[in-house]
Amino acid sequence: MANTETLNRRAPASPLKQFAQRLEVRMLLLALLIAVCLSFLSPFFLTKSNIFNLLDQSVVIGIVAVGMTFVILTGGIDLSVGSVAGLTGIILGLSLQHVPIVPAIGIAVVAGGFIGLISGTLITVFGLAPFVVTLGVMAIGRSLAYIFSGQTAISNIPEAMQNIVYTDVLGIPSNVLFLIALYAAAWGYLTYTKGGRTIYAVGSNKEAARAAGLNTTFYSILPYVLSGAFAAVAITFSISQLLSADPLMGNQMELDAIAAVVIGGASLYGGRGSMIGTLIGVFIMVMIRNGLNLMGVSPFWQGTAIGTIIILALLVERLVSSRISR
């Protein structure tokens, strides 16, 4: 049978261009640029101790950003991560008064996952808007954190908790190692497993995914469960460092996490984004904060600076990418 269509052969782009067309690559360049600028502005920036400091600061936000990436890939958003972190932190602090460390962490993580399960179910099964549901959960979570804690910090955390963070393996602190392992696992999951591909498909075209037999309900809820659970994991690392659980913990964490994911190239409409991008986004966020601190910028101005840099970065990216893809 005659085949009438000649697929238009397009000149393949040069390897360099192909490389530059990857958003992660451009964001990595941006991260390096920021690092270079900051090292000029502050001689202390590139010292070994500050680099370890940067990695250390990346852990908490980095863990939260993993769950957030999953949620955003499905086209959703989770505004509740900060207050879920606060609430599960308090739950962890209270549990530690009664049970050993490992079960206490288990309780906190399960609680975080359970909150995510509720949000995810409301969003997926009842069709409520993710923004509104997680906004509600954000308010509830913070309020419960205050109630459960009796409005004060819980400070009698067992010192053994610090081992979670400060044990070195091959010279790398265990929390940084955990972050690396988590990103590798999440990347593998999203790239090579049925569930991971389904999460992309759900965000890209849910109806088509369902018609092809994918379990769209399960994989629309799962990211919220993970997001809640990872919020609890992240706050566990914070508490281990500070040996104190405060109901205010995790405040505004959702902003940093969402910003990191978006800087990393994910689309808020879903279907587009990657773990590598998110990791770069996390580093950019942390570097900017660290740099501003080193330069002694007042905390009140830091918000303005960070917000401006994020918006500028995305604006430049948009202009550059439309230029490159020509």
Place this chain on the structure above:
Amino acid sequence: MQPNTAPLAETGHTTLLTARDITKTFDRTRALQGANFELREGEVHGLLGANGAGKSTLSKVISGHYTLDSGELTYRGHEIRLRSTRDALRIGIAIVMQETSLVPDLTVLENIFLPELGRPGRLDYSELRRRGQEILNDLGQGDSLPFDWEVRRLSSAQKQLVEIAKALGVRAKLLIFDEPTASLSPGEAERLFDIMARLRSSGHGLVFVSHRLEEVFAITDRVTVMREGRTVMNAHPTATLSQAELIRAMVGAELGAIYERGESHHVAETDAPVALEVRNLASAPAVRDVSFSVRKGEILGIGGLVGAGRSETVEAIFGLRPRTGGEVTLGGKKLRADSPQTAIRAGLGFVAEDRRTQNIVPDLSVKENLLLAHLGAHRGFFCSYASREKKVKELLAKLGMPEDRVADASMLNFSGGMQQKIIIARWLLLEPDVLILDEPTKGVDIGTRASIYAMLRDIAAEGVALVVVSSDFEELLGLSDRVVVISDGRTIADLPSAMLDEESLTLLAAPRTSMVRNTEMLNGLAREHGGSGFWALIEGERLICLNAVVSNPALDPGFRAGQARELGATQIPEALRRREPIFVPEADRSRTTLVVPMTSPRGHDLGWVGLSLPADRPLPAPDTIKSRIDTMAATL
């Protein structure tokens, strides 16, 4: 030339628009590379070409959606530069696109005059209503649009009418119709042609894009054919063209008869096992009572009008839509309705109607799109794409797609025809027992269509049962072994396609209202005279019954609605053969029957209406009955 003031010359025609050497490049795709086009006032100009030839791109350049890279547009003698659709509308160029640009939550009237809603000052609704009515009257569609309805409630044909009215509301002179008939049923398409003919006679210039050649021959005055972004046939009068010439220009090669059944195809054996059986299926509100079955190796067509509930039926079978009654059996086992996954694992495949919203996952690569149903059917933690590697290669070779294009990041850069082939291949990969395809060639060019038909026939020959839903009756008849007609959510006929032609199919699929009127009339006649009445199509020795009403069981004509019979196999062969304007008694003297032709006011043949009465009673005058039938026919 002074086109604005010059009256229409007697011999010639005023040129409305010329496009010269237009080029347009997207990313690295050269969509247009030297397109030429010329449109006159008072003509319908067909714009043809295979998928991806650049028809839509040219249309969008002319209507200001895209700015051109190079080339020249002249409108009424002046060179124009369009920066937006607004620029184009202001000078009178409008486009009616497939994806409508209407606001679903506003009313029909507000949508028609949308461009005026933005103006400062108060709106005079009664004035708008008057003008709206005027526009519709000019189109001969005085009462077919409820002005106060929200647009979301309209059928796609009505939405299109709103688009046309909207264009006329800003006094557009040049209207582009990009595949306007793709989602219309034949009756609705005919009405659109009627509207187009009126616009032509009032001096508008119309561009008509379509893949259906019979439409092109029916409505256009001249045609322009594009291939790979270039004009290969410029403004050729349609009347002097043959179909073969046209296809050759579009495809660049000869194309055999597209519905030809290859050697390999034997008409499905009637004793093959039943693959899929649907009994009294209901899915509120669109599907009320649908029953049919398909055998292995058989191609079953499902026909009907747009909105008859065909898509809803197949979606309910596949588990995309909750069922409210009835049952589905697949390969002898009951199929639950809970999710597509269940259906897929049981051996069912489904190519949904809308490519963009129901099939394509734009952010996944072509390869992953191809493997999407595999992923859905697969049990396990990992993707196991490698397990299908061999079959993928085979399929790609069959599709004529170079293997390196499979790695493309997005399917959206492919033409509609190629996209459709990939979606079909997605299901073939699973080797299903039954494959359902909803409008498999919507918006697909003639060459690709031929290769899709060949592909479908091949898999049927391998023993797969196919169910094809289509609004294109020619396709339905050419492709399927048997046709089931659905109207208003019910199966009303199940006939071998060899018995049908497009006309009889159109009548069978007629909207319910005309059937209701016909039933009322038959009921009236049958009751008053104590007999039985029917409405049927008769061709040669065969009859297809459209409707039958039996008030006296002794006078059963021997066929029911939706059935086909040899005349000799009915109870009234004599009357059916003679079809004279008198009551004809049967040989056994048990009854006597009047069979009269029914014709629409526009002169279309609507088949025959018959009335059987007991032979032993005084008969009514044939003329009074004939006039009642004519009165009823006038309302159809």
